[in-house]
Amino acid sequence: xxxxxxxxxxxxxxxxxxxxxxxxxxxxxxxxxxxxxxxxxxxxxxxxxxxxxxxxxxxxxxxxxxxxxxxxxxxxxxxxxxxxxxxxxxxxxxxxxxxxxxxxxxxxxxxxxxxxxxxxxxxxxxxxxxxxxxxxxxxxxxxxxxxxxxxxxxxxxxxxxxxxxxxxxxxxxxxxxxxxxxxxxxxxxxxxxxxxxxxxxxxxxxxxxxxxxxxxxxxxxxxxxxxxxxxxxxxxxxxxxxxxxxxxxxxxxxxxxxxxxxxxxxxxxxxxxxxxxxxxxxxxxxxxxxxxxxxxxxxxxxxxxxxxxxxxxxxxxxxxxxxxxxx
Numbered sequence: 001x002x003x004x005x006x007x008x009x010x011x012x013x014x015x016x017x018x019x020x021x022x023x024x025x026x027x028x029x030x031x032x033x034x035x036x037x038x039x040x041x042x043x044x045x046x047x048x049x050x051x052x053x054x055x056x057x058x059x060x061x062x063x064x065x066x067x068x069x070x071x072x073x074x075x076x077x078x079x080x081x082x083x084x085x086x087x088x089x090x091x092x093x094x095x096x097x098x099x100x101x102x103x104x105x106x107x108x109x110x111x112x113x114x115x116x117x118x119x120x121x122x123x124x125x126x127x128x129x130x131x132x133x134x135x136x137x138x139x140x141x142x143x144x145x146x147x148x149x150x151x152x153x154x155x156x157x158x159x160x161x162x163x164x165x166x167x168x169x170x171x172x173x174x175x176x177x178x179x180x181x182x183x184x185x186x187x188x189x190x191x192x193x194x195x196x197x198x199x200x201x202x203x204x205x206x207x208x209x210x211x212x213x214x215x216x217x218x219x220x221x222x223x224x225x226x227x228x229x230x231x232x233x234x235x236x237x238x239x240x241x242x243x244x245x246x247x248x249x250x251x252x253x254x255x256x257x258x259x260x261x262x263x264x265x266x267x268x269x270x271x272x273x274x275x276x277x278x279x280x281x282x283x284x285x286x287x288x289x290x291x292x293x294x295x296x297x298x299x300x301x302x303x304x305x306x307x308x309x310x311x312x313x314x315x316x317x318x319x320x321x322x323x324x325x326x327x
Contacts, residue, residue, distance in 0.1 A: 007208050008039040008062065008176060013071035015061055016278075028069075029278040031057045032232045033286075035071070036305070039176070044202055044209040046223030046240060048216050048255070052275050054232040055212045056100075059178040062210065063095050064088055076175070093123045096169040100181040102161035106153040112139070112164055113149040119171045138167040142197060159190035163197065170201060178210045183218065195222050216255045220244040225311075228252045231275055231286040234305050238312035248314045250293045285316070293318060 013035040016028030031054045039045050047055050060066040062073060064080060072081045075091060083091075099105035106115055116135050120126050126134035136146050142163040153161055162182060169177055179198060183191040199222050202209055213219045219226055219240070226243040228236040228251060236249040247253045254269040271290045276282055282289045288298040297317060305315040 005041055006038040007041045007043075007076055008210075009072075009074040010038070010058075010062065011036050011072045011074075013058070013061060013068050013073065015057060015066060015068040030232060030281070031278055032061065032068070035229075035232070035234055037227055037234065037237065039208050039210060040224075041175075042202060042206040042208060043224050044199070044211055044222055046219030046226040047210060047212045047229060048214065048219045048226060049229035050275050051214060052231075053229045055214075055229055056180050057232075058229070059097070059180050059210060059212055062176075063097060063178055065097075093172045094174055095176045096172065096174040096178070098162070098165050098169050098177060098179045098182045101185055102158050102165055103153075103185070105165055106161055108153050111150050111152055115153075115164065116149075116168055116171050119168055123172050125172060134171075138171050141170060141201070142167045143193075157190075158186050159193060162186065162194055166194075166197065166201070170205070170207070173205070174207060176208045176210070178212070180212050181214070182211075184213065184215070191218065198222060216244065217259055228255065231281060232278065233286050233302075234315060235287065236312075236314045237305070238309075242312065248308060248312060249316050250291045250318075251287050252314075 013032055014030060015032040016030040018028045035058060037045070047058060049055050057066060061068050064073070064083070068081070072079055074080065075095065080088065080091065110118075113135060116138055117131065120131065120134065135149055139146060139148060144160065144163055144167070148156075153164070156164065166182075182198070183194050186194060195218065198209060198211070201207060211219060211222055220243070223240040226238065226240050227234055228243065228249060230251050235251045236243060236247065238248070243252060244256060247256050250269075254271050257269045269292060273290055276286070276289060282299070284299040284301055285291070285294070285303050288294040291298070295318065303315045303317050305313050307313045308319070
């Protein structure tokens with residue numbers, strides 16, 4: 001048995017947009033604030049939160065598609081935080097992405113053969129007579145047939161297009177994949193197929209996955225651990241089943257309670273208002289303005305993400321929250 005280690009380590013990552021010395025705004029809008037987490041070799045980490053919470057920004061920052069203002073990113077023990085684009089090129093093969101929209105993420109002018117071959121050409125993999133067997137292998141890996149190689153994206157359904165996107169990501173044998181809401185644009189029945197495909201590829205290849213979604217039930221199904229994000233801050237981290245069945249943070253509780261359930265005995269925590277603007281985040285805990293359990297002390301300081309049980313952490317000053325009784 002291979003001992004698991006942290007393939008990716010993110011430490012106190014902060015990232016903002018805008019700013020400068022203009023008259024309209026002098027400070028950047030901070031999308032991420034002191035984000036820290038790890039992804040183990042062969043581990044699937046689910047990243048869940050509302051739209052605007054910064055989930056996709058984390059994925060792009062991890063891949064160095066966006067430059068963070070503060071914090072460190074280590075990949076396989078190497079600090080890549082300040083690497084130039086030139087120095088990052090050898091690592092691009094190791095870190096791939098599956099995009100949210102299977103319709104716009106594929107070049108409509110290329111056949112599947114060309115789409116998959118581009119990545120292999122860039123990294124000089126499976127050249128010459130080895131190319132065709134590799135292309136067939138990739139399609140088989142994602143459940144598509146050989147004759148699809150010479151078809152164009154518009155000839156496929158959304159689920160089939162996403163399978164092609166996954167095949168493209170897997171073509172260079174990466175060690176980490178960022179799956180940025182890969183099923184949100186698909187029908188529910190197709191979502192399950194794509195989720196099962198990603199889980200199977202992890203089992204077969206040992207690839208690590210950062211799976212981003214706004215749907216906690218989807219994330220819980222595929223993930224080993226779950227990270228709950230709100231307005232650029234991590235609210236809770238823990239094993240998937242425990243976060244889903246026994247959430248610790250008020251925001252996690254609200255997400256769980258919002259899921260459709262046959263059991264009508266479970267209480268629903270209703271959040272009022274919208275997620276605040278990153279231009280003017282609340283003082284103290286960023287969730288306090290919508291939290292039904294908030295105390296006056298919640299406005300005074302930013303709660304640290306602290307371990308409250310083995311493998312479980314939360315960023316909340318309260319330890320006495322009962323889901324049945326809101327403050």
